[in-house]
Amino acid sequence: MDLTPSDEQRLLRESADRFIAETYTTKLREHNAREPFGFSEAIWKQFADLGWLALPLPEQHGGIGGGAIEVGILMEAFGRGLVSEPYLSTVVLGVGLVAEHGRDEQKAALLPQIAEGTLRLAFAHAERAARANLSRVDTSARKDSDGYMLDGAKVAVLDGASADQLIVSARLANNGSGSLRLFLVPRGADGLTLADYPRLGGGRACNLTLQSVRVPADAMLGADGDAYPAIEAVVDRALAAMSAEAVGMMQTLTDKTLDYTKVRKQFGKPLAANQVIRHRLTDMSVQVDEARSMALRAALKADADAAERGRAASGAKAKIGKGARFVAEQSVQLHGGMGVTEELDVGAYFKRLLAFETLFGGSRHHYRRHAALSGRLVNA
Amino acid sequence: MDMTFGDAELAFQQEVRDFIAANLTPDMKRAESLNASVFSEPETGVPWQRALNAKGWGAPGWPVEYGGPGWTPAQRWIFETECAHAGVPSPTPMGVKMVGPVIIGFGSPEQKNYFLPRILSCEDYWCQGYSEPGSGSDLSSLKTRAVRDGDEYVINGTKIWTTHAHNANMMFALVRTSDEPRQQDGISFVLIDMKSPGITIRPILTIGGDHEVNQVFFDDVRIPSSNLVGEEGKGWTYGKYLLEFERGSGIASAKLRKALHRTAALAESDATGRAIEDPDIAIRMSEAEVDIDALEMTELRVLSALQNGQNPGAVSSILKLRTSEIYQAVSRLGVDVIGNDGLYVEPTRPLHRLNAPPAIPEDELAVMPTHLNGRAYTIFGGTSEIQRDIISKLVLGL
Numbered sequence: 135m136d137l138t139p140s141d142e143q144r145l146l147r148e149s150a151d152r153f154i155a156e157t158y159t160t161k162l163r164e165h166n167a168r169e170p171f172g173f174s175e176a177i178w179k180q181f182a183d184l185g186w187l188a189l190p191l192p193e194q195h196g197g198i199g200g201g202a203i204e205v206g207i208l209m210e211a212f213g214r215g216l217v218s219e220p221y222l223s224t225v226v227l228g229v230g231l232v233a234e235h236g237r238d239e240q241k242a243a244l245l246p247q248i249a250e251g252t253l254r255l256a257f258a259h260a261e262r263a264a265r266a267n268l269s270r271v272d273t274s275a276r277k278d279s280d281g282y283m284l285d286g287a288k289v290a291v292l293d294g295a296s297a298d299q300l301i302v303s304a305r306l307a308n309n310g311s312g313s314l315r316l317f318l319v320p321r322g323a324d325g326l327t328l329a330d331y332p333r334l335g336g337g338r339a340c341n342l343t344l345q346s347v348r349v350p351a352d353a354m355l356g357a358d359g360d361a362y363p364a365i366e367a368v369v370d371r372a373l374a375a376m377s378a379e380a381v382g383m384m385q386t387l388t389d390k391t392l393d394y395t396k397v398r399k400q401f402g403k404p405l406a407a408n409q410v411i412r413h414r415l416t417d418m419s420v421q422v423d424e425a426r427s428m429a430l431r432a433a434l435k436a437d438a439d440a441a442e443r444g445r446a447a448s449g450a451k452a453k454i455g456k457g458a459r460f461v462a463e464q465s466v467q468l469h470g471g472m473g474v475t476e477e478l479d480v481g482a483y484f485k486r487l488l489a490f491e492t493l494f495g496g497s498r499h500h501y502r503r504h505a506a507l508s509g510r511l512v513n514a
Numbered sequence: 515m516d517m518t519f520g521d522a523e524l525a526f527q528q529e530v531r532d533f534i535a536a537n538l539t540p541d542m543k544r545a546e547s548l549n550a551s552v553f554s555e556p557e558t559g560v561p562w563q564r565a566l567n568a569k570g571w572g573a574p575g576w577p578v579e580y581g582g583p584g585w586t587p588a589q590r591w592i593f594e595t596e597c598a599h600a601g602v603p604s605p606t607p608m609g610v611k612m613v614g615p616v617i618i619g620f621g622s623p624e625q626k627n628y629f630l631p632r633i634l635s636c637e638d639y640w641c642q643g644y645s646e647p648g649s650g651s652d653l654s655s656l657k658t659r660a661v662r663d664g665d666e667y668v669i670n671g672t673k674i675w676t677t678h679a680h681n682a683n684m685m686f687a688l689v690r691t692s693d694e695p696r697q698q699d700g701i702s703f704v705l706i707d708m709k710s711p712g713i714t715i716r717p718i719l720t721i722g723g724d725h726e727v728n729q730v731f732f733d734d735v736r737i738p739s740s741n742l743v744g745e746e747g748k749g750w751t752y753g754k755y756l757l758e759f760e761r762g763s764g765i766a767s768a769k770l771r772k773a774l775h776r777t778a779a780l781a782e783s784d785a786t787g788r789a790i791e792d793p794d795i796a797i798r799m800s801e802a803e804v805d806i807d808a809l810e811m812t813e814l815r816v817l818s819a820l821q822n823g824q825n826p827g828a829v830s831s832i833l834k835l836r837t838s839e840i841y842q843a844v845s846r847l848g849v850d851v852i853g854n855d856g857l858y859v860e861p862t863r864p865l866h867r868l869n870a871p872p873a874i875p876e877d878e879l880a881v882m883p884t885h886l887n888g889r890a891y892t893i894f895g896g897t898s899e900i901q902r903d904i905i906s907k908l909v910l911g912l
Contacts, residue, residue, distance in 0.1 A: 135516065135588050138824075140515070143515070412902070415906060419910060420835065427809075430811055452801075452804060501797050502793075504804060505793075511797065
């Protein structure tokens with residue numbers, strides 16, 4: 135039992151922190167927000183050159199074979215810098231689904247391109263009626279002699295417009311099983327409509343409609359079998375990665391707020407000279423510390439059995455979601471009127487943390503899931 | 515990074531389990547499960563400490579030369595976790611965890627030779643004389659005075675919140691030996707025989723109905739000057755060292771998990787009408803468990819840092835703060851789980867000596883007194899407000 139980082143992990147943290155500090159400036163963020171895809175192609179290329187896109191890929195497919203801990207180290211740094219490149223969409227969710235559920239020839243075809251930075255994926259899963267229920271999918275896949283025909287609508291597809299291929303979840307409509315399948319759909323497919331928008335806190339997302347979208351039979355990801363266990367596993371790992379990202383944001387916000395309350399003077403003394411402010415800052419830093427512990431736990435349990443993995447992932451999402459709101463709201467509060475303006479980046483972190491809390495279900499949803507996975511609650 | 519145990523660690527885990535199976539009697543276990551106080555009564559705590567000592571495990575935190583077992587932090591973790599899981603007694607920490615380290619750090623060779631073996635064997639039962647009626651959080655304003663008279667000190671004043679003073683034969687105390695411009699100066703750390711003439715003990719009942727703490731009065735109490743630890747006037751330094759030990763020595767998550775498991779078992783029982791079927795109870799149980807998970811991870815991070823010879827930083831105050839808050843959340847949940855049965859408060863102490871069948875199921879007896887007494891968790895050992903002051907200084911540099 136040892137929770138100290140290895141030398142490789144320490145080096146990865148140093149290089150990620152240095153990259154964010156030197157390259158990922160406010161100016162770059164503003165530039166990215168004006169880009170059509172909400173991020174910089176040049177930075178994505180740099181991620182490829184640094185080996186970050188290959189980080190969690192299996193070694194036989196051009197990857198480095200890193201795990202959830204390594205991804206978490208990168209994501210925490212990305213959180214500090216409010217990175218808007220589609221790492222979560224392509225490398226965590228996309229690679230995760232292909233590696234977990236894809237056939238060998240699909241892995242061999244797709245993964246090396248991702249490592250090189252020439253292929254991006256997006257996961258089109260959430261639907262309006264499903265809210266946070268991961269297993270509720272109404273989009274249908276109808277099998278015929280040519281392949282499959284997909285019909286339905288998806289919401290909050292992260293970085294869908296910049297993806298070369300979308301991984302669309304759908305329920306088999308006509309063979310009686312009704313089980314879930316995943317399909318690789320090219321972004322330009324006939325019948326696919328994207329409504330792209332800039333998403334809260336940076337990056338972009340889109341809503342999709344699929345009207346009689348035809349894909350060949352081999353576009354189905356993986357073999358014939360229910361895709362839900364793979365989806366659940368990959369989303370749990372994404373929750374761990376997002377948790378680490380949230381830790382980076384919470385730490386940065388707390389640091390910024392601490393610095394501000396030391397220099398901002400009212401009534402002839404710094405704000406931080408008041409005990410009520412010091413204790414608030416203390417509570418924020420305790421939340422950051424607990425968030426760090428939970429993100430680490432979720433990463434360490436990323437490959438555990440489904441219930442243990444799910445309890446750690448939902449525990450992290452639930453607790454960090456609650457802590458993130460506290461830290462974000464108190465950061466704005468302690469910055470006073472300036473905290474509510476676009477002149478400081480406090481609001482940008484606030485919004486990104488709210489996006490974190492919203493994605494894949496909020497804090498309350500994940501406490502319910504934790505209780506259900508612990509056998510305490512039926513019908514979560 | 516990994517959370518799994520290696521072969522040597524697994525072997526040690528088995529050794530601890532074997533020890534517990536051989537030494538934890540059913541009576542001890544029952545007494546502990548019905549203990550509503552912070553620490554075990556001497557009748558259960560002392561035999562357990564003696565069993566540990568016979569095995570060479572009497573003082574996990576002490577250096578080997580003084581009788582410590584020489585465990586790695588991971589072994590310490592395993593030991594505490596297994597003990598909590600099995601529900602072993604919690605002897606008072608005043609001997610092994612408090613005065614012991616101070617004597618090891620600052621005591622004379624004679625004090626070490628005489629007192630340390632007696633601490634390990636529980637031949638001496640210690641209590642702590644720190645707080646006074648006028649000195650709570652502002653501890654260094656204390657007024658109990660020790661005046662040098664030849665080779666003796668003459669002590670006058672009073673101490674309060676003295677846990678198990680009525681069981682103890684020795685007290686370590688902070689007393690004022692001189693008046694200095696800074697109130698932290700002029701304080702000395704002394705050892706007092708509780709049988710000395712001039713000592714009066716007034717019991718204080720806590721709101722759960724337990725007699726655990728006392729007020730102790732000193733009226734011209736004489737102690738030999740050889741019972742001064744370290745240098746006269748340096749007591750505040752030694753006392754602070756001890757408090758940091760008190761805050762940092764706990765591996766608390768395993769005990770909290772045990773308390774939650776007890777609450778969960780009640781919630782799943784017919785005695786509570788299966789309280790767990792209330793979704794609010796079920797979800798709060800998960801909230802408490804997740805808080806314990808976070809605490810456990812922080813404790814493991816600290817242990818890993820210690821294992822690698824690193825300084826874990828000022829986390830002991832964070833751990834104290836969160837442990838006490840989570841403890842109270844779990845005990846609050848317990849009260850909600852037993853519902854109407856919380857109205858019945860059994861006055862008999864200790865609860866395991868109860869002769870007649872109680873009005874409520876036995877498993878529920880300790881729930882309400884534990885909750886009531888447990889309000890002290892965020893007060894003793896430095897209140898949560900004091901912990902926040904410390905964290906703001908040490909962690910945030912304010």
